[in-house]
Amino acid sequence: MAKIERPPVELYHDRVAGIYDTIYDGNPYWEVVFEITWRHMVRFLPRDMSARCLDVGCGTGRWGMKIIKSGYACDFLDISQKMVDQVAKKLERIDNLNFEPRLYHTSISEMPDIDNETYDYIVGQGDPLGSAGKPERVMKELCRVLKPGGVMVMSVDNVYGGMFHYLKENDLLGLERFLKDGRTNWVTDDEREQYEVTAFTPERIRKMCEARGLELLSIIGKTALPLRRFQDQLKDKKDRERLIKLEEKLNSKPELLGCAAHLEFAAKKIS
Numbered sequence: 001m002a003k004i005e006r007p008p009v010e011l012y013h014d015r016v017a018g019i020y021d022t023i024y025d026g027n028p029y030w031e032v033v034f035e036i037t038w039r040h041m042v043r044f045l046p047r048d049m050s051a052r053c054l055d056v057g058c059g060t061g062r063w064g065m066k067i068i069k070s071g072y073a074c075d076f077l078d079i080s081q082k083m084v085d086q087v088a089k090k091l092e093r094i095d096n097l098n099f100e101p102r103l104y105h106t107s108i109s110e111m112p113d114i115d116n117e118t119y120d121y122i123v124g125q126g127d128p129l130g131s132a133g134k135p136e137r138v139m140k141e142l143c144r145v146l147k148p149g150g151v152m153v154m155s156v157d158n159v160y161g162g163m164f165h166y167l168k169e170n171d172l173l174g175l176e177r178f179l180k181d182g183r184t185n186w187v188t189d190d191e192r193e194q195y196e197v198t199a200f201t202p203e204r205i206r207k208m209c210e211a212r213g214l215e216l217l218s219i220i221g222k223t224a225l226p227l228r229r230f231q232d233q234l235k236d237k238k239d240r241e242r243l244i245k246l247e248e249k250l251n252s253k254p255e256l257l258g259c260a261a262h263l264e265f266a267a268k269k270i271s
């Protein structure tokens with residue numbers, strides 16, 4: 001029987017699944033980004049606690065787990081089986097789960113096992129939307145499984161954040177190409193694991209939502225303040241909280257969206 005080749009994005013994430021959490025744990029910058037992310041996600045969580053949620057590109061399940069711990073039912077989906085396995089292990093450790101979470105090993109570009117209008121809330125953190133091929137088509141598939149009135153919160157790479165890489169490499173041709181369509185490559189040592197990623201501008205996000213009849217509720221930049229360069233200042237708990245509060249005031253300002261490495265948007269499927 002012919003061996004099915006895993007796509008590069010799956011190969012890469014299969015390899016890092018076992019160590020994925022340790023890459024971020026204990027890093028003050030990422031802890032702040034995660035706090036800002038969660039506060040933004042919470043704003044759009046359904047009021048109805050019986051709502052059904054889906055964490056797409058779930059990785060090790062960081063966000064779906066938080067959703068479950070907040071009292072909702074959440075399913076998980078990832079293109080990497082090894083990531084899905086990590087989620088399964090975490091779920092085993094939760095006592096008294098009052099629902100049976102579904103775990104899907106598939107790409108968000110095609111989710112044949114999920115019926116139309118299944119979910120009230122979909123979260124996709126860490127850019128699965130930009131890693132899945134044609135993003136406009138992927139949005140169509142995400143909208144298909146979202147209920148009318150449901151909300152998706154998706155985090156993507158920001159074109160304006162990606163420009164630095166090309167300038168640092170003095171790759172002007174690369175920069176010109178990147179600015180045309182936001183397409184770039186995730187660079188790893190092993191060429192078989194290099195996959196195409198699309199970065200977005202706020203304008204493209206707006207157009208994409210409009211094309212799918214979604215109401216764009218919010219776009220934030222993560223982060224508006226250049227916090228990555230000042231990680232030491234994030235170690236002190238009080239300073240950290242002050243900076244998070246400032247960040248929350250700044251990160252939706254249109255004139256600052258260009259400063260951020262990532263953009264996160266929340267959009268509602270019109271009933």
Ligand SMILES: C[S@@+](CC[C@H](N)C(=O)[O-])C[C@H]1O[C@@H](n2cnc3c(N)ncnc32)[C@H](O)[C@@H]1O
Nearest residue numbers: 013057058059078079080107108125126131132
């Ligand atoms: C950067 S990680 C983020 C993981 C998790 N959402 C988090 O924030 O911790 C991106 C995840 O998206 C998954 N992914 C990438 N492309 C995907 C696709 N087309 N369909 C489903 N999952 C995908 C990867 O396997 C990986 O687990």
